[in-house]
Every structure is written in C-alpha cells, then in structure tokens.
Amino acid sequence: MARYSFLDDYSEGAHPSVLNALLATNLTQQSPYGDDEYSNQAKEYLREKTGVPTSSIHLVAGGTLANIISIGNCLRPHEAVIAAETGHIVVRETGAIEAIGHKLITVTPSEGKLTVEIIEKALDNNAHFPHMAKPRLVYISNATELGTTYSKTELSNISSFCKKRGLLLFLDGARLGAALASANNDLRLTDIAELTDIFWIGGTKVGTLLGEAIVISNQSLATDFSFHVKQRGALLAKGRVIGVQFSELFRSNLFFDLALHANQMAAKLSLGISEMGYKLAAPTETNQVFAILPNALIARLEKEFKFYIWEKVTSDQAVIRLVTSWATDQKQVEAFLDRVLR
Amino acid sequence: MARYSFLDDYSEGAHPSVLNALLATNLTQQSPYGDDEYSNQAKEYLREKTGVPTSSIHLVAGGTLANIISIGNCLRPHEAVIAAETGHIVVRETGAIEAIGHKLITVTPSEGKLTVEIIEKALDNNAHFPHMAKPRLVYISNATELGTTYSKTELSNISSFCKKRGLLLFLDGARLGAALASANNDLRLTDIAELTDIFWIGGTKVGTLLGEAIVISNQSLATDFSFHVKQRGALLAKGRVIGVQFSELFRSNLFFDLALHANQMAAKLSLGISEMGYKLAAPTETNQVFAILPNALIARLEKEFKFYIWEKVTSDQAVIRLVTSWATDQKQVEAFLDRVLR
C-alpha cells in the first residue's frame, strides 16, 4: 500500500466541489480567452470579497506566471525589486524575474518577513544613481516561504512606508488562504486589497487543479495588463477552466473553509507531537509543522508516511516537515500521531 | 435560447472521457511538477506513437508557452527565427518571441506554408553578418493558420534543406490533430518526429481542458529543457492535470478520432453548402470552412448561429468562416444546412 504523503499541499487534484463545477459546466459554449461567463462571475465574487469594485482581475495558471506578469507589468527596465533572500522569486523560480530583465535586490528578512527598517536599509544601500538599479517594487509573500504571516500592523506599516517613498507593494499569495486562516491572523481580504497595489490569491494550494487570481487594486497599474498576460503565455484559450474553479471557491466560503481545514490538521499534528514531549523547530502558524524527532522514530514513521527530513539537529535527532492541505485525511493525521506514540 | 457557435474550436470544455479521467484519478496522491504517474504514462504513450523512444517530452498549459519555451531553449541571443508573416508567433502572440529577445525574419508564405525556395531566399537576404541576426530556426505550423496542411514530400524537402544549411526545424502543432486527420494528409506522427527537431502536439483544440505536449526528437536540444519550462512559468505544481488528459487522449485512438470528427463535420458543412450552389473561398482541408454567401442569407443564419464574417466579397456577398471541433453536434450541422437551404 502507498505511504500517505505529508510532503506538500499539492499532492491531490481538485476539491470535489470544484471538479464537479467543471463537470456541470463542461459542454456549454463559452467565449474564449477569459471572457466566459464563469471567469466574469469569479471576478465579480472576488471584487466583492476584496472590497474593490473597480479592481482589475486576471486569472492565470500558476504562481510563477503570476509573478512574471505582475512584476513585468509594473516596472520599467531599470527598476528593481526588493525581496527577501528566501523569497520564492529569489530561490525557487529559476531566475524568472531576471529573465524578463529586472534586478532583485535581496535582503535578509526577519522570520521570512520584510519590515520598514529592512526596506529602508535597502533603499539606502541602493541609491548610487544611475549606477544602481532603482528600487521600485517591494515583493512580499503571505504566508511567507517559512510559513509565517503578516499582522495587520506589520502590513500597514510597510504599506505606508511604500506610499511615502514611491514604492509599489506586491504580495505573492500562493498561500494567502493559509495565512488568512491562521489563528494569529487579523488581516481580511479587504485589508490586503487596500494595503497593496497588486496581489494574487493562490488557488492551486487551496483546492483547484490550477490557477491563481491577480488582483490589481491600484488602477494606474491596470492599463494594458492583458497584453502582458498574453505575451507571457498565460492567456488560456479556455479561460473557463480557471474561471469555473475560482467561481466555485468564492461563490461561498469554500476557499476559507479549505484553508482552515489544512491549518487545523497542522495544528492537530503540532499539538499531538508536542504533547508527547517532542519539540517544534518553529511555531505552527499555518499548514506546515516542523518537528524535532529522534532518528529511530523518523525511520519508523517513514515506513508508513512520506515527509521531508528538513535538517539534522544532532547525531540522533532531525527536524521533519509535515505539510497539510484541504485534502488531508484526519484519520491519517491520527494514524501518524498514533505511530509517533508507539 | 443561445445561438449555436461555429466561432472556434475551443468553445467547450473537455471531451467527457478526458474529464472522467480527471475525476477518476483526482484523489490519488502524486509527485508534483510533472513527475506524477499520469504524466509519465502520457509521455510513454507519446514516445510510442511518435516512434522515438528516447525523445524528451514536456507538457505545458498553452501554445504560446510551448512556443516561448521551445524557441528560447534552442537559440542563442543573436539567432533569429524564420516564420511566415501569417505565423501565429508573428501576429497572434503579442510579440512573445521578441519579448525573450529573438528576431523574427518574416517571409511571404505560399498558402500559409513555407517552401525550400522561400527559406533559401530568407537566408540570402539575411547574410550581412554580423550586422544581421543569424537565421537559425525555421518555424512552421501544421495545419497552418490558414487551415492548409503539409504533405510528406513538402515537409521532407524542408527538413533536408534545414539539415543541409544548419537550421533547426520547429513545428507548431496547435492544430496538428486536424492536419493528420485531413483527407489530404500522408504524414504520420512518426514522420513529424523524424523530420523536425522539435514540435508540439496541441491538446486544447482536440478535447482537453488545456495542455500541449512538446516533443524533442533531436536529443542535443533536450539538455536543461526543464529549466526553461520552469523559468517561463510553465511548470505546474499539479502536472497531473495535463498528464491525465494526454494519457487519456493517447492511451487509445481518441486524439485521432476527435480530430477526425471535427474534420468530418467541416466536410459535411462544406459539401452541403457547395451542393446548394454556393462557392467556397478555399478548399476545406481541415476543420475550417470558408463559404461565400449572400448577405441576406448570412443575416438570416446569424439569428440562430454564431460565426465570423471573414471578409466582404461584393456589395451583397461575403465570406463566412465556420469552425468545427471534436464537440460539434452533427444535429447542429444539419440544422445549419437546413437553414441555408430555406
């Protein structure tokens, strides 16, 4: 029998409701290139839930495309991005942003997050003009690549600073669902829309087969955006494929419910492991658990479960990473804890 | 009631078998980024059907991505593409190839097709080195943007010439299904693989929700290809989404059957219209019909059907374009012909 996987949050296909929506709408004839009724409906739901009735919204297939298109749309060739050195665009997208011509100014984050101080220092260190690229856009992720989240105060501070210094604020929301469903979170989708110039909401990790929604609340950035979507290869002939799925996610509370389930499964794992006396390498804010376990136990767990051994701690202990998702089976969580116990 | 659409071949979702395959496999846990069992299975089917057991195959979401990645992978910055001035990369992809740095040398095709003579003339006119970009890759489409197809002799001639002159041959197969299912066709998938260096097979227009398969038969072009897939934003976390669909298309003869249905519906429309005494603006080789009809008739047809008025012929006649697909309902074809008659 296959071992149950806690490797990542994209091991399964789509949430059944999402797949059923694809099934139910499959044979209607629709306009191509995102002008179908489902995409339009999805955009209406998103405008409502983000609280910006005038925002431009574009649905694309994946996160790297969302980043390429958003950043490429916003910058002139000499303008640079400020990003954490752990940022997804910095270390997990094969130089995709540089490939469209822009410099990344990397900074050391604080628990995966940028702060006003960090950004200000980057500005100070990149001011020898015109010999240095001009910092123009701040890239942040929420949740971050480390699973941490921004508070409303933290995001507001960054937002005000950016406005004051002529910087655009762009938020990568590959795991925005997990962030908003975090027990620590005090941000709503309307705050995200208000405090950033442009951001995207990840669907791939919250129950769709694929798809992310780029939301442009700063109207001055919306002009000709669709040219960039097309030029970078992201304008699907059957735009309905993403439209149907996002429409299903945001018609009701499904997006938030699925993200909450993932976080709850992580919390359950985290609590169970702690209660058995094992330490965590980091607090469990979203859907990732970093636990420190003895090697012998790890070896035993690997016989029934898949997960990453994150790093060695001592000669007989290591950190393992467990990732949960909308699809995580509570019985498997219990089985895992049961195996830890015995 | 909605008018039935003959506007394009991507108005519906996926063929039911394809969608059912997504449903049936939905909750299995799979490795991400195209290393799932369905993608691997699809690649095996494709290697078999293209007759190149060693070929590298990559599944991506759309045609523009397939073109960007394939061309970007093959060329150095100073190398240029020879393409018909009607080519998709020339006039329908928002400068996507130029956006990754390459010049398109455009030539006037013969019925949408390139010939050895045309390519040779392009070489002659672009030889003032190093002041001119170096022609290095020939881009062709089959079926072409005009719905015409290459014969085996035509493709073989181009292929030999390219080998002789150090040019790479790349075939855009957005409508390769329609071409191979054409009554005129004498090319098999194995010929395409043998005669080109790299080509792609379109799924979007033959029954998938999305997806195209890039096949690299020239092994020297396969090195590090996956970096390009990732860098251009085309490496889906849930690669299974395309893998499942292509696996279903090529497990059996489905791909060819669907393409044949589309062509047959077009042939039926074409024949019916001709038999009623109307002329065609072009022979019907694949799934597009160009018919010359009186304006009054066109106005009447538009009340029940959607199609493009392609161009004015005289003050009271115009060419209309009818596109059929795997999903075209034979009853609607008959209803259309019935309305032409009355």
Add this chain to the structure above:
Amino acid sequence: MARYSFLDDYSEGAHPSVLNALLATNLTQQSPYGDDEYSNQAKEYLREKTGVPTSSIHLVAGGTLANIISIGNCLRPHEAVIAAETGHIVVRETGAIEAIGHKLITVTPSEGKLTVEIIEKALDNNAHFPHMAKPRLVYISNATELGTTYSKTELSNISSFCKKRGLLLFLDGARLGAALASANNDLRLTDIAELTDIFWIGGTKVGTLLGEAIVISNQSLATDFSFHVKQRGALLAKGRVIGVQFSELFRSNLFFDLALHANQMAAKLSLGISEMGYKLAAPTETNQVFAILPNALIARLEKEFKFYIWEKVTSDQAVIRLVTSWATDQKQVEAFLDRVLR
C-alpha cells in the same frame, strides 16, 4: 599606392579641429560620466540650436546604442515599433531592438520613407488586441537608409498623425547632417526637435571619432533616462571624449559645414557622371551617388578607387555606389571623373 575609397563615410578619423579640441583639453581634470564641462557645454550648444531650452540631452558612443537606449526608455514590454522594412534597426543592427524585448512591425516604405497612410495601415493591421503587440513608437531615419530626405510637410504630417493616435515619433539621425545639408531640405534642427518626441544627431559620420547626441524634447520621456544609458553600457567614464567633440562641432557652424562638403562632393560626382552621359539609378539628395556604368568602365575605375558594386542592371551594366564625407578630397573626386571620362 592605396586606392582611394568611396566605400563609406567613416573611413577616416576625426576632423582636425575636433581632434585638436581633444588635444587642447586632454590634461584638464574633469568630473566623470558626462558631467564634465565640455559635455555640459555641448549640451548647451545643442539646446540652443534645437531651440528647446529644457530638452534632456545624452551623448553616447554609437548609433545602435542610441537606438537601443531611446527605444528601451520609451516603451513598455508589450509595445511595438513601426519601422520601414529597410530601416537600420530592422536590417543592420543584429536584432538589437528585439534583444531588449520589443517587436518591430515592418512596413514597406515609399522611397525609404514612411507616410501617414503607411503608418495608418500598420495600425489597422495590428489592432487585434491583446493578441497583437501594441504599436506605440514610429521609427524613421533622416536621411533614410536610401539617402532620401523628409520635407517639412512630410514630417509635419507624420508628427500630427502620431500625436492624434497616441504614437511617439523617434528619428534616427545617423545621417541627419547630410539630410539638413541637402539641396532639397526645408527642415531646420528646431523643426526636428519640435516635430519629434526624441531624436539623435549623428557625429560619427560628420567628423567625430565617435559619438551621437540623443535629444529628448518630449519632457515626459526624460525621466530616469540616464539609468538606461548606464544599464546598456553607454555611460563612458570619460564622457568628455564625446563632449569635447560635440562641443567643437556645434560651437560654430562646423557640423553643417562638414555635412555640406560631403553633399557637395557627391553632387559634383553626380553631375560629372551625368554630364558624361551616364544615368543615375536614383537622384543624388545627400552624400550617396548611385550611378549606372558599363562593366568595362567599372573594372577600370576599380584599379584606382574603392566603391561598392550595388547591383547588376544588365549583362554589361551595373549600379555602383559612391559615398562622400567631410573628409572627401576634391582632387580625388576630380581624378575619379577624369578616369570616367577616359
């Protein structure tokens, strides 16, 4: 003894006055990167002579750099350039503009020149948005690559049309000197500045060792221009090198005098050849002469002079091209005519 060359207008170094200015200023200590007193002085002269006291001016080493920087500064990634298919950026710069990401929409010119009709047709043919790149900048050269020149009426018409349709007008002035010194010319430097958004004045072909002056009269395009100069490698540490030379060219009437000499030498050749009964393949507007001569005569001339055989006319006649410059020796012109005669 070396054969005298009529091959091009950059066979010699700099005009002696220009070289002497380099000598005279050589050992003063100056600020780097174009902020030296000579560059500033040159810019003052140019602002005066172009009649735009507020224009931004940048001195760069060569024409391709001037084109890359100017176009790259003006366009967003999805915006395209309309250019004659004979344009220098189209056929003599190795795809330099595509290499920075922009599509060239090429059109067939009329005697090397664009017209309102030609530009309007390009707009009509490139309007299927967002599937087509957006035409945004019109590129023209004066003199053109064929040696022809724009009249004031012609340039005014294009300028008005561009303003009306939201297009930027960019003029490549590699041979602007020759154009302004043409007997046909009714444009002044102030007209060029007024009618275009951005243009450059070539020094390389009018007596400098190297160097072209980019003049931005449309202030909205001047922001951050120097970043582009630096990013594309054109910000010389010793900016004085070009500053001194342009200062010398524009301190007095030298630029215009040198261009006039080149044209006069061409006129003399042209007239002499005509008077001996030979035909011209094109009227001599600037510093290029296209003469139709018998092959036997051509062979005789080649023993003492260098020039290009441009194209075959009949089995015993061909067009030759003679180019003159500020450095052309009148005695050699006379010797050439003498050899034609005998």
Add this chain to the structure above:
Amino acid sequence: MARYSFLDDYSEGAHPSVLNALLATNLTQQSPYGDDEYSNQAKEYLREKTGVPTSSIHLVAGGTLANIISIGNCLRPHEAVIAAETGHIVVRETGAIEAIGHKLITVTPSEGKLTVEIIEKALDNNAHFPHMAKPRLVYISNATELGTTYSKTELSNISSFCKKRGLLLFLDGARLGAALASANNDLRLTDIAELTDIFWIGGTKVGTLLGEAIVISNQSLATDFSFHVKQRGALLAKGRVIGVQFSELFRSNLFFDLALHANQMAAKLSLGISEMGYKLAAPTETNQVFAILPNALIARLEKEFKFYIWEKVTSDQAVIRLVTSWATDQKQVEAFLDRVLR
C-alpha cells in the same frame, strides 16, 4: 585655482603618446567595424603578450559593455553568474546583466575576492534544479572593487575548481593594469589568459580615452562573438579609435609602465602618510589609498585637493580615499604630503 583631484583614475583624457597615435593615423583611410590595420595590429600585440596565438580579441568602448557582451555570449537563459556582492556587475552597472536575462547569485567575498570554498558553497545552495537557475559562470575582478589582488595560487585554485565543476571563469580587468603592477603580484598576463576562459583588459583607467579588450582564450566561446558585439551596440563604425590606442599601449611596455606609475604614486602617498604617524584603513596594494585622518586636517586638505571622505571612524576622525593614476603629478603628491605635515 582648481583643486587637484585624487577622486578617481579617469579624470584626465589619454596619455600623450596615445593621443599622438590618434593624431598620426587620423587621415588614413581604413576599413570600418574593427577590421582596420590598427585594431588588427593591437590584437596581434595582445595575442603575443597573453601567449595565446589563437585567441579571439574584441575591442569595445567600456567596461559595462564588455561585461554584458561577454556574459551574454557565454550563457543560455537559465544559466546564472556567481559574483561577489561587492562586484561591479552587482552594484555598479544598473542591473545590466539582469537586463539581458541572467540571474546573479551573490556571495560574500573575502577581502573582495572569491575562493573555492565560497564558490562551492554557492553551488551547494543553488542545486534545487530546475527550480533554481543553474550556476554556470564565475565572475571575478582583478584588482577587486576593494583594490585587492589575486595571487597566482588563488587564481589557479579557482580555475581548477571551475574546470572540475563545469563552470566558466570570467575576469573583469577594469583595473588589471593596477593588479599586475602591484608589489604583491605574481601573475603575468599569460597566466590570466591560461587560467580564465574569457577576460578583459581595461584601457580607460590606464591611459586611453576609452576602450577595453576582451580576450577569449577558450576557443569554444568565440563562435559568433561579433554578433553579440554588434547586437549590444558596441561595434564602432570607426573601430580604429580603440585599435590605435591599444596598439600604442601594447606596442611597447607602456600599459605596464603607466599602471606602475599609478601604483607608485599611491605607495608614495601611503608611505608618507604612515610615516607621519597616521594609520591606513587598508594596506595599499594598488592605486588606492585609504587613510585615517583627523577631521581638522581633512578640512584643511580639502581646500587644496579633491578626494572622497569614505567613512566616519570616530567623532573626530574619518577615512579618506585617494586614487592615483597614470596622470598623477608627483609634485601634487608631494604637495599633498607637505600639507599633511603642516
């Protein structure tokens, strides 16, 4: 009277011999685009002095162009550069390398220099393929941006490691003259050519008006290099301008003599300041002196000399930077020391 400047090593024009060579050759007629007799002669001298008779050599106007062209020629789009975070391409070229599509992987150097350990760690940290760009080229400068130099052992170690790991080694020689003339130096030009794949020799800072010579000793990198020179705007019509100057520099020992003079003037300043009891902030290896002086003295010196105040040390002391060059007047060095004394 103007204050004497120790601000940088490009305040003056060209060394008189270099300028005289331009004068002496000015009116000969030459082939354009670097195929003149002076450029060919310069390349011969350089092939001799670098000990690689088959190397390809290209003369370009400036350092950023040399870096853009060299790196762009060597890499495919997904390949990245490893560079010190203080590297010129990282912090002083406005994102020029990213602008042509390549990621810079930045590392913390040791005294401005890379080591095998540093490079190896960068490889380890950038191995998550294909999600990370592929490290392919190592960029170093000699002298470094901090004025330090590589020993033969240091460079040999890096070179061997690069060969072993499939990395190309590229050396930016903007101040290669200063490095080779350093008292610490044990590298010869032939070593540089042997140990790197491609490097360039700076002329701008050693007595030319402008110009750098790119030397490609690894023949596999030389194919089509001139296309890149042209495409990036660096192919001067009058290539002779740089050819004459490099020919003059390398005909005799002039290049090395000029570099030595600059270093000697720095040594004299350094020694004089030390002997008066002031400390240096860094040892003086090449032509830069970093001295720690009291603020009152600095204020007094600034009345007669120009230099940069590099950083504050205490409330009444600061580091100043003095840069010398081939043009530095020994009398001014003595006057400076005299003013320090009194």
